[in-house]
Amino acid sequence: MIREIPNLKSFGPIAAIFIVLLILPPIIPRFYTYLLASILVTGLLAMSLNMVLGHGMIFQFHHGVFYGVGAYAVALIVTKTSLPAWVGFAAGPIMAAVVGLLIGWFCVRLSRLYFGMLQISLGSLLYVIVFRWYDFTGGDDGIYGIPMPSIISSSKSSYYFILIIVTISLTLLYLILKSPFGATLEAIRDNPQRCEAVGVNVRRHQLGAIVVATFFAGIAGVLFVVLENFVHPDLLFWVLSLEIFIMCLLGGWFTFAGPMLGAAIMVALRTFVGIYTEYWTLILGVILILLIFFLPEGVMGYFLEKVSPQSTKARERTNE
Amino acid sequence: MLKVEGVDKSFGEFMAVNSADLAVGKGELVAVIGPNGAGKTTLFNLISGQLKPDRGKVTFMDEDITNLPPYQICKKGIARSFQIVNIFPRLTVFRNVQVAVISQQRKSNTLFHPAQSMAVEETERILESLGLIDKAWNTAGSLSHGDQRVLEIAIALGNDPKLLVLDEPTAGMSPEETGATMDLIKGLADKRGLTILFCEHDMDVVFSIAQSIMVMHQGRTLIQGKPEDVRRNEEVVQAYLGGE
Numbered sequence: 389m390i391r392e393i394p395n396l397k398s399f400g401p402i403a404a405i406f407i408v409l410l411i412l413p414p415i416i417p418r419f420y421t422y423l424l425a426s427i428l429v430t431g432l433l434a435m436s437l438n439m440v441l442g443h444g445m446i447f448q449f450h451h452g453v454f455y456g457v458g459a460y461a462v463a464l465i466v467t468k469t470s471l472p473a474w475v476g477f478a479a480g481p482i483m484a485a486v487v488g489l490l491i492g493w494f495c496v497r498l499s500r501l502y503f504g505m506l507q508i509s510l511g512s513l514l515y516v517i518v519f520r521w522y523d524f525t526g527g528d529d530g531i532y533g534i535p536m537p538s539i540i541s542s543s544k545s546s547y548y549f550i551l552i553i554v555t556i557s558l559t560l561l562y563l564i565l566k567s568p569f570g571a572t573l574e575a576i577r578d579n580p581q582r583c584e585a586v587g588v589n590v591r592r593h594q595l596g597a598i599v600v601a602t603f604f605a606g607i608a609g610v611l612f613v614v615l616e617n618f619v620h621p622d623l624l625f626w627v628l629s630l631e632i633f634i635m636c637l638l639g640g641w642f643t644f645a646g647p648m649l650g651a652a653i654m655v656a657l658r659t660f661v662g663i664y665t666e667y668w669t670l671i672l673g674v675i676l677i678l679l680i681f682f683l684p685e686g687v688m689g690y691f692l693e694k695v696s697p698q699s700t701k702a703r704e705r706t707n708e
Numbered sequence: 709m710l711k712v713e714g715v716d717k718s719f720g721e722f723m724a725v726n727s728a729d730l731a732v733g734k735g736e737l738v739a740v741i742g743p744n745g746a747g748k749t750t751l752f753n754l755i756s757g758q759l760k761p762d763r764g765k766v767t768f769m770d771e772d773i774t775n776l777p778p779y780q781i782c783k784k785g786i787a788r789s790f791q792i793v794n795i796f797p798r799l800t801v802f803r804n805v806q807v808a809v810i811s812q813q814r815k816s817n818t819l820f821h822p823a824q825s826m827a828v829e830e831t832e833r834i835l836e837s838l839g840l841i842d843k844a845w846n847t848a849g850s851l852s853h854g855d856q857r858v859l860e861i862a863i864a865l866g867n868d869p870k871l872l873v874l875d876e877p878t879a880g881m882s883p884e885e886t887g888a889t890m891d892l893i894k895g896l897a898d899k900r901g902l903t904i905l906f907c908e909h910d911m912d913v914v915f916s917i918a919q920s921i922m923v924m925h926q927g928r929t930l931i932q933g934k935p936e937d938v939r940r941n942e943e944v945v946q947a948y949l950g951g952e
Binding site for chain 1: 756758777778779782783787788790794795796797798799803804806807808810811812815816817818819820821822823824826863864866867
């Protein structure tokens with residue numbers, strides 16, 4: 389009798405955006421191609437965080453660590469071994485997920501803020517190791533000039549590679565969120581106690597979500613190396629984790645695509661305002677204050693609310 | 709079916725439950741009554757695993773479930789509702805129940821299958837039998853208090869339990885809503901052959917539908933017996949029913 393309406397309405401805009409992203413590079417300056425790729429990579433990172441943050445209410449305060457682990461896995465395999473780069477590409481997300489499992493295993497015992505605090509501690513530990521271990525990771529010099537396979541080494545081909553991988557990743561993330569696993573995760577977000585009472589092993593489920601999210605953060609890390617050809621310990625620094633956290637809030641953490649929008653806003657701000665002043669975070673601060681007062685659901689959340697007043701209801705129904 | 713023997717639970721100095729006993733037979737409708745603070749909710753939390761008893765034993769279908777976590781107790785076949793509304797407020801009514809059904813079918817970890825096409829019939833059947841089908845696509849948090857209480861029961865039914873534990877299912881309801889909900893519970897017991905353990909303040913309701921009544925007072929079990937025996941018991945009359 390009741391069937392959920394398939395999500396055809398939002399398929400149109402998504403296809404349109406994809407086609408625009410596909411045809412843009414030849415007609416825009418190279419710098420903008422780079423900027424778009426940068427937004428896609430950062431956006432994937434933010435969306436992987438939001439899988440546990442917005443959909444699971446797990447306070448993953450140091451998500452950047454897994455981005456860094458993914459990036460360093462590629463960098464180290466390419467520069468220190470004779471294995472092909474593609475092995476590094478596969479190792480990135482896997483290493484990130486393994487580290488995610490280890491750190492998550494300790495953290496899920498704690499709830500909310502305490503979870504976040506412990507994760508910052510454990511993540512910072514990893515940061516210090518990477519920062520100090522000159523022989524292996526290059527320490528605070530990082531590793532520069534990482535050679536990429538020739539097929540994706542030009543700026544255009546790396547852009548298309550990134551676009552394709554990000555599209556596949558987001559499709560997978562979307563499917564996972566709409567699966568029983570994702571539905572249960574959202575139920576845990578709303579009410580962990582009740583979820584346990586309907587037979588869900590809450591801690592194990594949260595750990596599973598963390599592993600999935602860190603896997604995708606690892607993919608973003610790999611794409612970072614494809615784009616920039618270098619790694620630096622800053623990738624694991626807590627400031628970056630805070631930035632992607634803000635991207636989720638800015639874009640709308642109860643929406644699927646919100647964090648991508650948040651990433652676009654942040655990257656654009658940093659790039660364009662950063663030309664005029666190094667204090668671009670000042671502008672960001674003002675925007676955040678306005679956001680808290682006027683758009684508590686984030687930019688995307690506000691937008692969806694405008695499109696359909698009963699957004700929460702409609703969102704569930706159309707599976708946004 | 710369910711047996712609680714000599715269970716204690718204290719919070720600091722305060723003995724919330726003090727050697728309580730309870731027996732629930734298959735197919736029975738059992739009520740726990742007692743004044744506020746008698747330890748009814750604590751007792752229910754001890755049964756369903758939200759709290760661990762300091763002493764004593766809880767057995768279900770001849771199996772010791774005393775120290776199991778809530779999710780395992782649920783898998784054994786005990787589902788419960790809560791005294792304070794305890795639902796998934798941002799999800800739809802449909803999804804609220806569906807999550808329980810999916811959990812019952814052990815499919816909570818399925819990754820690449822759309823949830824919207826799973827467990828649809830079972831969920832619809834439950835919503836229909838509790839009269840919530842028209843509100844299936846509302847956000848649960850937007851329902852009226854009375855409807856949220858019914859949704860509580862619907863979520864518990866989603867687990868297809870052998871024993872349903874309802875902690876004051878009519879708390880905060882109007883008299884009409886209370887009547888309707890009680891009819892519903894009675895109907896569940898009759899039609900589905902469910903075993904139900906519940907607590908309730910309205911004495912008329914309790915004595916009219918319960919087959920067995922357990923009286924709690926200051927954490928202790930005063931008596932458990934048939935309604936007419938309980939009514940005649942002097943200790944109960946003095947402690948609770950307001951002996952003149």
